[in-house]
Amino acid sequence: MAASISDRIGWRPAARDGLRRLVPLAALVGIVLTIVLLAGMGDIVLQRRVIFCLIHVVAVVGLYIFMGNSGVMNFSSAGFMAVGAYTSALLTMAPGMKSTFLPDLPAWLAAAHLSPLWGALAGGVMAGLMALVIGIPIMRLSGIGAAIATLSLMFICYIVLGNWTALTGGQQSLMGLPSYVGLWTAGLTAMVAIAVAFVYQETRGALALRGSREDEVAARGSGVRIVRERLAAFVVSGFVTGIAGVLYGHFLGTLRVESFYLDLTFLLVTMLVVGGMRSLAGAVIGAIGISILTELLRLVEVGFVLPGTSWSIATPPGLGDVALAAAMLLIILFRPQGLTGGHEIELPRSKTSTSGLATTSGNTGTANV
Amino acid sequence: MIDPAQILIDAVSVGGLYALTALGIGLIFSVMRLANFAHAELVTVAAYMLFAFSGSPVAVAILVAIAAAVLLALATERIAFRPLRGADSATLLISSFAVSMFLQKLLVFLVGSRPKALDPLPALSRTVSIGSLQVSALKLVTIVVCLTLLAALTAFLKWTRFGLQMRASAENFTMSRLLGVRANAVIAIAFGLSGLLAAVVAVLFAAQSGFVQPRFGVQIVIIAFVATVIGGLGNLFGAAVGGFFVGVVTILLQAFLPAELRPFREAFLFVIVIAILLFRPQGLFPARNLKERV
Amino acid sequence: MTAIAGQGGGRQGSAETLAPLLSIRGLTVRYGPITALDGLSLDVGAGQVISIVGPNGAGKSSLLAAIAGTVKPAGGQVTFKGQPTIGQPLEQTVRRGIALVPEGRHVLASLTVLENLRLGATIRRDTAEAAREIEGFFKTFPILGERRNKSAGRLSGGEQQMLVIARALLSKPTLLMLDEPSLGLAPKITDQIYAMLASIREAGVSILVVEQNAARALRVADRTYVLNGGIIRMSGTEAELSGNPDFEAAYFGLAPRGGAQ
Numbered sequence: 001m002a003a004s005i006s007d008r009i010g011w012r013p014a015a016r017d018g019l020r021r022l023v024p025l026a027a028l029v030g031i032v033l034t035i036v037l038l039a040g041m042g043d044i045v046l047q048r049r050v051i052f053c054l055i056h057v058v059a060v061v062g063l064y065i066f067m068g069n070s071g072v073m074n075f076s077s078a079g080f081m082a083v084g085a086y087t088s089a090l091l092t093m094a095p096g097m098k099s100t101f102l103p104d105l106p107a108w109l110a111a112a113h114l115s116p117l118w119g120a121l122a123g124g125v126m127a128g129l130m131a132l133v134i135g136i137p138i139m140r141l142s143g144i145g146a147a148i149a150t151l152s153l154m155f156i157c158y159i160v161l162g163n164w165t166a167l168t169g170g171q172q173s174l175m176g177l178p179s180y181v182g183l184w185t186a187g188l189t190a191m192v193a194i195a196v197a198f199v200y201q202e203t204r205g206a207l208a209l210r211g212s213r214e215d216e217v218a219a220r221g222s223g224v225r226i227v228r229e230r231l232a233a234f235v236v237s238g239f240v241t242g243i244a245g246v247l248y249g250h251f252l253g254t255l256r257v258e259s260f261y262l263d264l265t266f267l268l269v270t271m272l273v274v275g276g277m278r279s280l281a282g283a284v285i286g287a288i289g290i291s292i293l294t295e296l297l298r299l300v301e302v303g304f305v306l307p308g309t310s311w312s313i314a315t316p317p318g319l320g321d322v323a324l325a326a327a328m329l330l331i332i333l334f335r336p337q338g339l340t341g342g343h344e345i346e347l348p349r350s351k352t353s354t355s356g357l358a359t360t361s362g363n364t365g366t367a368n369v
Numbered sequence: 370m371i372d373p374a375q376i377l378i379d380a381v382s383v384g385g386l387y388a389l390t391a392l393g394i395g396l397i398f399s400v401m402r403l404a405n406f407a408h409a410e411l412v413t414v415a416a417y418m419l420f421a422f423s424g425s426p427v428a429v430a431i432l433v434a435i436a437a438a439v440l441l442a443l444a445t446e447r448i449a450f451r452p453l454r455g456a457d458s459a460t461l462l463i464s465s466f467a468v469s470m471f472l473q474k475l476l477v478f479l480v481g482s483r484p485k486a487l488d489p490l491p492a493l494s495r496t497v498s499i500g501s502l503q504v505s506a507l508k509l510v511t512i513v514v515c516l517t518l519l520a521a522l523t524a525f526l527k528w529t530r531f532g533l534q535m536r537a538s539a540e541n542f543t544m545s546r547l548l549g550v551r552a553n554a555v556i557a558i559a560f561g562l563s564g565l566l567a568a569v570v571a572v573l574f575a576a577q578s579g580f581v582q583p584r585f586g587v588q589i590v591i592i593a594f595v596a597t598v599i600g601g602l603g604n605l606f607g608a609a610v611g612g613f614f615v616g617v618v619t620i621l622l623q624a625f626l627p628a629e630l631r632p633f634r635e636a637f638l639f640v641i642v643i644a645i646l647l648f649r650p651q652g653l654f655p656a657r658n659l660k661e662r663v
Numbered sequence: 664m665t666a667i668a669g670q671g672g673g674r675q676g677s678a679e680t681l682a683p684l685l686s687i688r689g690l691t692v693r694y695g696p697i698t699a700l701d702g703l704s705l706d707v708g709a710g711q712v713i714s715i716v717g718p719n720g721a722g723k724s725s726l727l728a729a730i731a732g733t734v735k736p737a738g739g740q741v742t743f744k745g746q747p748t749i750g751q752p753l754e755q756t757v758r759r760g761i762a763l764v765p766e767g768r769h770v771l772a773s774l775t776v777l778e779n780l781r782l783g784a785t786i787r788r789d790t791a792e793a794a795r796e797i798e799g800f801f802k803t804f805p806i807l808g809e810r811r812n813k814s815a816g817r818l819s820g821g822e823q824q825m826l827v828i829a830r831a832l833l834s835k836p837t838l839l840m841l842d843e844p845s846l847g848l849a850p851k852i853t854d855q856i857y858a859m860l861a862s863i864r865e866a867g868v869s870i871l872v873v874e875q876n877a878a879r880a881l882r883v884a885d886r887t888y889v890l891n892g893g894i895i896r897m898s899g900t901e902a903e904l905s906g907n908p909d910f911e912a913a914y915f916g917l918a919p920r921g922g923a924q
Contacts, residue, residue: 138643140647146459147458152595270466322471325473329471336453
């Protein structure tokens with residue numbers, strides 16, 4: 001962890017190659033930017049949907065940073081989001097609001113009134129800190145052990161936050177968060193999160209981690225180093241996921257512990273798995289794809305008039321959720337590598353063809369080793 | 370208030386339900402390394418069947434509930450888990466999550482998310498006096514049923530042909546198949562048994578709680594997951610003991626934890642789980658030859 | 664001994680029958696970039712004992728695994744009793760008449776000695792007859808009889824090997840495949856195991872045995888193949904190979920492909 005950044009980032013010497021390596025990043029940032037610009041032309045309802053989608057992009061990218069690079073399951077995202085969200089809420093809410101909803105807060109916390117940016121950073125840092133403290137013991141677990149340990153961590157967050165009434169309001173909703181998250185806040189944060197994940201996955205540590213992912217036996221053999229690199233990934237992942245929680249709270253203006261439970265956990269893991277957990281493109285495309293599918297299903301559920309006809313189509317409420325879960329199940333069953341198959345978005349290898357983007361084999365890093 | 374005998378009865382009746390649920394999960398984990406989260410929906414669907422047949426005689430309702438849970442268990446195996454056989458256990462866990470969510474949403478769609486009141490065992494809603502002790506008849510029956518089922522399952526595993534094949538498969542599936550054990554049959558039997566256990570748990574648990582909703586089985590399955598990890602993943606004896614252990618710990622925490630910490634009692638269980646994964650990954654009762662499993 | 668070896672007899676053919684019992688053509692097995700078997704061909708006739716020798720990593724275990732079906736070959740054909748075996752479910756292997764004694768013995772340690780043997784008879788309908796054979800085995804090996812209700816994992820290495828061979832025979836196989844049956848065992852126990860193989864052969868069961876111990880492999884077999892680097896380097900009878908300098912060279916990978924065939 002003490003090594004300098006330049007030491008840890010292994011940029012290739014050849015400039016042309018270096019630029020080529022930025023294509024996956026540029027493509028994903030471009031996708032997000034396009035979405036933000038298009039949504040900017042839409043109405044407020046659409047914008048709210050898009051913001052929600054972008055928050056999920058941040059959360060899934062956060063999840064990817066650990067799960068994608070290490071290959072170790074992590075079911076604790078919802079917990080990190082909750083910690084980030086509540087930390088920022090408590091530090092940025094107006095003291096008057098806090099005295100109404102949380103009369104039993106300790107005095108120093110009741111008086112705290114940070115700016116949104118500092119509050120957000122504090123939320124991310126708190127989540128990262130939790131990742132560090134929990135990660136030190138649990139990073140040596142793999143497979144089913146890691147899955148159950150992280151699931152337990154999510155349950156612990158849920159139970160503690162849901163019952164720590166003085167701090168969170170318990171089962172009550174916490175209201176009055178400054179709602180500063182708009183389209184550009186969410187969009188820019190998503191782009192920064194993608195950039196962080198990209199820079200991280202180009203570091204030597206992440207490379208070593210992806211090497212270990214292919215071969216768990218070797219990873220166990222190489223022991224200490226892999227555990228340390230996993231921990232680094234877990235902390236970065238916790239920070240980014242915490243930021244996603246911050247966005248969530250300051251977008252809705254309200255927090256409920258119930259929101260950070262199994263449904264969210266499942267949604268985030270599925271977004272990553274559906275997109276393809278072994279590439280950053282998979283994380284982004286999975287989050288966007290599932291969001292779009294959710295919206296389409298919601299649209300069908302609300303009912304709409306078929307253009308040019310007088311037929312209106314509406315499915316009974318709840319069918320959309322069923323279809324969504326079915327779609328996720330089908331992708332897990334029939335395309336376990338996800339939509340991207342673990343590939344990044346890259347230029348076609350032939351030098352003449354520059355038109356269009358194509359996905360090429362291998363994930364950055366491993367493919368370049 | 371804190372009568373040791375009363376606490377013991379509470380602990381065993383709660384622990385018995387956890388033990389049966391943990392066994393249902395453990396049976397499947399031991400043969401195919403799937404930690405089946407969708408076990409929750411087997412319990413839930415069985416409870417809804419009890420609700421749907423609440424006008425019929427109790428025995429009919431229970432038989433329908435058992436049949437539904439067994440069929441659903443077999444269907445999930447055939448449709449969702451068979452194509453993934455041999456996948457690593459983390460992938461299997463994710464797919465069982467997906468199955469669980471799918472069934473849960475389907476239930477919400479079909480019957481709505483509001484709780485439905487039911488009383489599947491009305492005859493047991495009274496207390497029985499044992500000496501100076503007033504005990505709920507339901508709790509006593511729960512204990513008796515749990516212990517009977519545990520004994521029956523043990524006998525099945527120990528003395529029947531399929532029981533032998535299941536134990537062999539749990540230890541070494543490939544070797545067992547080379548000796549002629551049919552993978553599909555063993556796995557189907559494991560799923561069928563887990564459906565049966567889920568249905569029994571649904572009857573007893575619904576009688577205790579008095580209502581059913583689409584997340585009915587989730588809570589108990591989460592706790593049973595804890596029990597299987599504590600007992601040692603893939604170890605059936607451990608799963609049963611782990612279930613009782615968790616029951617005892619829950620009741621003790623409830624009885625003796627200071628009031629302000631009581632709401633957090635389940636968090637302690639999960640802390641125990643993480644500690645066991647770290648320090649005794651084979652569980653408190655390590656199964657032989659399971660080193661490669663966790 | 665006769666109790667278990669007395670089965671499978673009756674329909675043994677001579678080694679010169681028309682179609683071989685087991686026929687392998689162009690069998691190729693790869694693990695990622697590594698080629699373990701490279702287009703291997705060989706036959707096992709009914710009633711024959713064939714041994715395969717070669718150093719560690721020669722591809723011997725991959726050969727048995729591909730025949731048994733635990734490894735999916737990248738190419739080639741395996742025909743047993745005229746039927747192709749590749750791609751069939753694993754539990755069909757023993758039903759077809761192929762029993763495998765894998766390397767490292769693989770007793771089911773959580774089961775008792777008796778349960779291990781009963782599992783060996785999984786595919787049989789004549790359970791009473793199988794039970795009699797198990798009793799016969801216990802008479803032949805009283806040490807195992809005494810421990811019938813003890814965990815099989817507590818047996819010594821030699822006892823485990825006896826148990827695993829007996830377990831394989833309880834399925835009444837036509838072909839018994841053994842992977843390094845003497846590995847890690849004392850010479851005296853190895854003698855016993857090879858004596859056991861001899862009587863199994865007399866009962867008409869064909870045997871395909873993989874060995875690192877070349878002398879043993881030559882003595883027991885009608886024909887021995889030398890496998891190295893996934894290729895058969897030479898083959899012959901004990902008389903042809905024993906003391907042949909090419910044999911040693913082939914074993915250590917010095918001879919050209921198909922050297923002295």
